Amino acid sequence: MNISEKNINRIFNLFLFLIASMMIFRKPCTGLIILFATLNLLFIKKLKFTKKAISIGFIIAIPLLIEILFFWNNDSYFMGIKSIEKSISLLIFPLFILGNYQRVQFYKLLQFYSITTSGIVLFFFIRFIVFYPNMIDKYFLGIDLWEMGYAFSNSMGIHAPALNMHLSFVAIVNLYFIFDAFRQRKSAIIKSANFVIFSLSFFFVLFVNTRIALFNMLIGFVLVFYYEVIRKYKFKKVVGISAVGLVLLGSLFLLFLQKNPYMKEKYSSVTFAYMDKVGKLDAIKNPEIKVFNSFVTRVSIWKSAWELSLKNLPFGVGASDGKSELFKYYEQTNQHFLAKYEFPTHNQFLDFLLKYGFLGPMVVFLYVFTIGYLGFDIKNAIIIAFFFIFFTSNLTDDFLLRFDGIAFSGFWFSIFGSYWLQEKTIVYKEKLIL
Template sequence: MIFRKPCTLLIILFGVFNLIFVRKLKFDKTAFILMACIASPLLLEILFFWNNDSSAKGLKALEKNISLLLFPIFIIGNYQRVRFFKLLQTYAAITTVVMLFFFVRFIVVYPELLQKYLSGIDLFEMGYKFSETLNIHAPALNMHLAFVSVCALYAVFYSFTNNEKFGLKAVWLLAFLLSFFFVLFVNTRMALANALAGFLIVIFFEISARINVKKMILASTIILILLGGTLFFFVQKNPYMKEKYTTTTFAYMDKVGKLDEIDHPEYTVFNSFVTRVSVWKSAWELSLQHLPFGVGASDSKPELNKYFAETNQKFLAKYEFPTHNQFLDFLLKFGILGPMVVLLYISAIGYLGYKLKNAVILAFFLIFFTSNLTDDFLLRFDGIAFSGFWFSVFGSYWLQQKIILDKALKAV
């Protein structure tokens, strides 16, 4: 999921493999409704294809969303074969090992960067430089890693609940700490907040759902001590963390829409909240001018950049900032219907988590919802494939549990 080219290849192989066994696919009315929810961003692109100035660019925008058709058809069509908890564990374990490999590679290949950061120099760039070595946007990478951490924590509780061997418990604890360390290392604000909130959701659900409350409280205490220790150690070694999460984030909020009045804004507010709010302000104003149908999927970014120039916002025009908000992005592209589809898509994930009373799904909902408030991950391939895959897996698990519940009610 993290790497676009391998992920694209695997999706193609996945599709071809399932076409061979297409007769095994099974759907009912409920499955079709779920599939329509998952494919809703793609269906919206198709519905508003006429609004693109360039058909070629419109087709390119459609191509990024194809996984939202393949995943629901082939995963939900085989929902009885989906092993939900095994998938979570495998995903958490493999992704953590892959990230460990690339972290060691970063140390070996870029020792000068590591030495600089250890000396406390340019700590603001650390996570972004590491992400560049993986050829992925830092917030996108950390959105994945936040969910990996939540999955690893869930696996820790699972190992305690099922009285697995001490060695396996220790392995999952190590995987959890490593995955959380990578979240800290990439160091994007929203992902860190989401990871911590996800941990609290998992801990709350595990304690309230288990009969052996003492064992869960013991496990939670161990986890919180290790988590707090890791966070404290990292902040001590990275003093920029305190500055980044306080003064830097909310600096110059009186300059919304007037960033050029700031001395060297590219150095002082490039990643600050004021820059995002300025972009949101412009995107909102431009969207209102193009209601009810928007400017078109392929034309939103050039039109927004044009608006930056027209309103004399030189800093935003120079760096061609995207909307950094999925709801505003779809409002600009598709008009009134756009944010409604985003809300449907994300809320449906939350609904599945609520109905299943599942901490991992609820944590995923929180991560993806809040991430799309400050970024636009349904614009990016990694966000589209990431959410489409897990949405389909969650939907399959819900269908499995629904069948079990229906059978139990019939027996009564």
């Protein structure tokens, strides 16, 4: 097929833009990933791998590789194959993105992704207002505020913590482009547009209102501010920008807090209630109402997963059997509330310990912390913020079990790896010139 390099670059980056923007929708994104892989197979001779690219690609694929390695440990081979199928993107992305790393337009991709995702979520927010007016009425009346974010996420067909993991990253990227617009002295119209988009993404994280995502977003803001302001401007300018930023963010936050007083309760008494009932949730009257989303429930799950993992060392229970074995253990230990709602591990390190034994947590550690290494090595705030988001999210959830965590991390890990390779190539060429 005779297509110019320029057109191949355009088609390649168009697919990256589309996949990134559709990442919160499983079926459309899966279709795009299949088309992306098919397209790249047509140009497979164009792939170029360095030793560093192969090393990064191996680490990205390692959650898939450990599933294949421990395939023999599944009780059902059919379910084992189904489990492997969910992780195929961890082979597709490093193969075809790192193999074309020189084509990746890092900052253009980020900007398109953050703007488009903010626009898509705005569309669904307007749709939510139109089609779920009863929920909006309850919101303004202060009734059942705890369910608002989950209802909105469900209307989009995605789990609230997963949606907010995406949105916190989008908000961080949008903040970066505000600073970038000022640094490049862009027009007032562009600066204003960047601020409006950022404000929307910040509001959406507050609206969905999951604790870890809000925490991650704020840490991400600090990282972007440190790398893009403190390290690049003089002290007086840093103080001025800090004051303006705190006033604007504080105003948005206080405005939201006035309309959602439950937030204060959620982040204090609700979160850490009944901590003396770890492993004994059935002793609480109406646990569905009182501790469904509380920290004590997470700790009770972790306690059970840890105990069951220790009983199945050194190789674990198998990739396809982790959930079912954990649910059985709830029943065996008379934890009927956990058994009724079939809570998964809610911790990726424990989940892999349960499935694969000793090797499992090491795989998660290598996968997640390599993202951090890439960011710290080239001092890139966006990559470091993503690492922090994905690391902390997997301490309280298990996103390498779900498409919205597997594809999300595998895609951006491959993009970050490509940008890291580009930066290393530039440094290498500069050294040769010197």
